[in-house]
Amino acid sequence: MEDIRYEMKGGHWRLSAGKAVYWEEERALIVADLHVGKAAHFRKAGIAVPGNIVEEDLYRLQQLITKYNPQRLIVVGDMFHSSANNEVQYFRIWRNQFPHIRFELVTGNHDIMDPSVYASLDVQLMDTLTLGGIYFVHDPKDKPVNGGGLYAMSGHIHPGVWMVGNGRQRLRLPCFYFGVEGAILPAFSAFTGTYCVEPGEDSEVFVIGGTGVFKV
């Protein structure tokens, strides 16, 4: 998983093809939309999606943790897909490998489990999080930035873009989106789709293709 260096708001960021951002100054790994428990939720309802997606997702997260050695993991919402199920138990075991890393969850619309469950998983819950001038939020439409020159970093929409080339070529790829007021991170889980955003004038977009990240 390659990454690309990016400077923004006075910070140094690494945008990884593993669909995560590492913030060097704060030693924080940031991801969005993990949706742990989604496959299990489907399977419980009799819809036979593959049961090993969560293992692969968490393995990729583990590789990212090993590579960047962060002190904290910030999840900007939808860490879990729905009510507690056995995939959440799988997560509990996986979580035990990293007792030294703080897991912080800025809750999203899917994070509906009882707060005691998060506590037992050693995951701190928060509505929003402000750190070094960055405002972490799941969906800034619900909880807008309240002044102070803060820059939002969010998830929720699973951003992607259409790329076009000569000869009417088209490609749809997930992306990191840096707009004027905030950034949107790609959805982490492999069991998520993409929603195509229309990039604004002063925005910067990095697409993920194969094992690379590309500025476009």
Next chain:
Amino acid sequence: MKNTPGWQAIEQWLGAKGLAPFAFQEEAWEHYLQGCSGLVNAPTGFGKTFSLFLGTVIRWINENPKDYRKRTGNGLRLMWITPLRALAKDIGRAMEEALRELDVPWAVGIRSGDTPASVREKQKRSMPEVLIITPESLHILLAQREYPKRFEHLETIVADEWHELLGSKRGVMTELGISRLRGLRPHLRIWGISATIGNLDEALDVLLGNLPGERVIVRADVHKAIEVESILPDEIEKYPWAGHMGLRLLHKVLPVIMESNTTLLFTNTRGQSEIWYHQILKQCPELAGAIALHHGSIDAELRIWVEEALHTGTLKLVVCTSSLDLGVDFRPVDTVIQVGSPKGVARFLQRAGRSGHRPDAVSRIWFLPTHSLELVEAAALKDAMAENMIESRMPVILAYDVLLQYLMTLSVSEGFEPEEIRKEVQSTFCFREMTNEEWHWCLSFLVSGGEALQVYDEYHKVHLVGDRYYCTSKQQAMRHRLHIGAIVSDAMLKVRYMTGGYIGVIEEYFISRLSPGDSFRLSGHNLEFVMIKDMTVLVRKSKSKKSIVPSWNGGRMPLSANLGMMLRRKFHEAMAGKAHEPEIVILQPLFELQQMLSHIPRENELLMEQIQTEDGYHLFVYPFEGRLVHEVMAMLLAWRISQLHPITFSIAMNDYGFELLSDQPIPVDDTNADELFSVENLTTDLQSSVNATEMARRKFRDISVIAGLVFQGYPGKSKANRHLQSSASLLFKVFEDYDAQNILVRQAYNEAFFYQMEEARLRETLERIRNSKIVITFPQRLTPFCFPIKVDSLREELTSEKLEDRIKKMTLWQ
């Protein structure tokens, strides 16, 4: 036979009306009474319904000669499977009339998606002697507790319009439904009714499976006279080279409509029918009240009203789609107009047969081209009809999605004993080659979710109770019952006035692109979108002059092989100056332009055109084989070229040819053209060239819905299940990445290769090209042939460049 009381009763009844049975009807009765199963091949309007229905009545009278006039409540005797709800009413009415006049107190019931709940409840308590049913409703019956009781007296199954069901997964549903009923009632007689198709014998085998005993095909030896008349533009030079609406010829159609009693105007898509309806009303406001619209998205009640009105002759014109294709007997209809190419001989014949719906009447059909070259198709259709070149319908095999749905159906009602059902399933044509391993995979997909159990797995669907598999979750059972069927459409929303009043249904995809205040057209109404509430689109009447017409997805039929061959012959004849049909003669200026700019291929030639425009470098090729074959051929050619050096193509096609478009010059000339069409290494080249993944992904869309993997929500209850929503393409992605052995993914690839790629037909085409002369031209501007392809916006892609390199050359779409 003829001196049995039943036969006598029928003969007397007909005789009293001054009628006598047709020879094929008597033949069918005889075979039926002898205990045979089989197929009746007869065109609509010749008494095909009575050829089988009256057989069962004769049998009943023969078995109860003394008291057949008195006996009621005899249980279900005859199940009449029909592909279209619209047909059920009509057939039911004809049967009831006959029964009344014969003094046989049988009840005739209808069971379809439109049947009201009160009637269904009544049927539960007491089944009518005759039940007219759709394949879906048959499966819904099988999904109910104690279903075997309902079929205790069943003797006969008839699959009407079997040629319509044959090539589809609804046909597979019929096969499976019959296999279960055969399991319950081993001595069933099974019959089909089919219009003429290229593979009647196979159609019989598919319907009957491995049913023992004698099987026959009864042919009605009647010839129906059909006249085709093309509507020609006054100035061919000004008629568009591309397009699919045909409205420019509207003024020429109006007199035809006015001079007729009742006209059916067939369009190929629902969107097109809305626009035609609107435009005709605009031109002839006096027709208001005498003109109606009929397509699949229109409120069922309204559709029934239209059908009734067609019977009574109160309508002057109905604008319709394939929703009125099948054998409904609308006697007042004397004119049929086809807008745009019907793409196949069989469909055209069927539509023509909607008029002059009597044995001796001439069927007249008008053909209206939507762009110039389509006129050649009219000429080709005439010849194909004259030579009786009617297409075959390829039966669907090994449709595991339908099987999984069926097994779930059985497990929500009475459960199933696996060995018993395996034998029944393998007795069908569709699954006769299913291996036991595949059967076990299907079972384990239902029981354990398809893969090795993990400790933390909570998969739950079907499980063993004693020796039978059941689904014990009420919630899953309810969800399943609502999902039975093999027709997959986009999520549909109901459309209702704010003040109440149901208008029809519309695809969610379309409405999601509208903002409140926008106007759109549905069922001929101009509507303003207000909001979506509880899966219902609320609207009010709009006064806006500008409104959007929904473009419903699907409905792009490919040209059949038969028609393609005829087309090539027509072009050849036109070149040789041998053509005398008015359609070809009028196209002469267009041909001359094509010849001047490029070339017109003869029957033994293949034309390629290389043109450069601001879009890039175009290579057009014209095999005239229909869009499906062209899609694969274009991929193959693109791949073979891309082996010469890294290049990316965008690919477009229509029924006449295809286009490769690139940002670099395309290295094709007469030194290497022959090689590009070689049959050598075809299979391996195909596997590496065709974007099988993309094709399979598209096929997976239907498969995932039919197999119950994509949950579309309950009607009216959208919110409760938000966490269970996913798209078929996402599921395809995760199956590909995490469960590659999945049989449904394999089915998607098989469907792509067999049904979409039609490898056999492609091979034939390449053989033909090998014996043809390849002509390459370099026109200075776009030609009449290439123009319709170039403006097509649905495109495929093929590349030999690395993803990373491509991204670097691309820009963001804004």
